[in-house]
Amino acid sequence: MANKETGNIRGPGPGRPVGSVNKITGSMKEMILQAFDKAGGADWLAKQADENPVAFMGLLGKLLPSDIALSGGVALQPITEIRRIIVDPRATVEQEQTP
Template sequence: MTPPNAGKGRPKGVPNKTTALLKDAILKAAQTAGGGGDEGIANYLAERAIDTPGPFLALLGKVLPMQIAGDEDNPVQHIVKIERVIVRPPDRDA
């Protein structure tokens, strides 16, 4: 006789343990690479934004909200212009 929950798999919304472990390891590595501390991950991502802006902007596009909303007293009317400007990173040898 099989148990009553056999074959149902993981309940909906419960993350896979391997995925959660990998995510934690990636975040810890980014924090360490950025110098540790509370700002470690932000420091690491800031460096990647300068070194490799293409992948960084792709990541940014995934985390930005899909809708832009202003506050009730000053609503957003429309977006006039979005511009991407690529600048050369400062020479780090100086």
């Protein structure tokens, strides 16, 4: 029986495979990579990090969460102690440093 809305007999087709890149997205990514190579590649990017740190950190924020892959060399220590120290706000720096 035909679908009245689409006219398909068996239903919708298979569509694009899961995880495949959109044609426009793929071509834009290729153009951006070509422009990056022409600008100087990693050396240019390091220069941008020094000259425009806000923009560079924004770029890292967009890229790193999806690209970080930790090797076995990182050992994280759990927090085992939390201290609260009450300090007199009227005390001077010299008074705080004396035992």
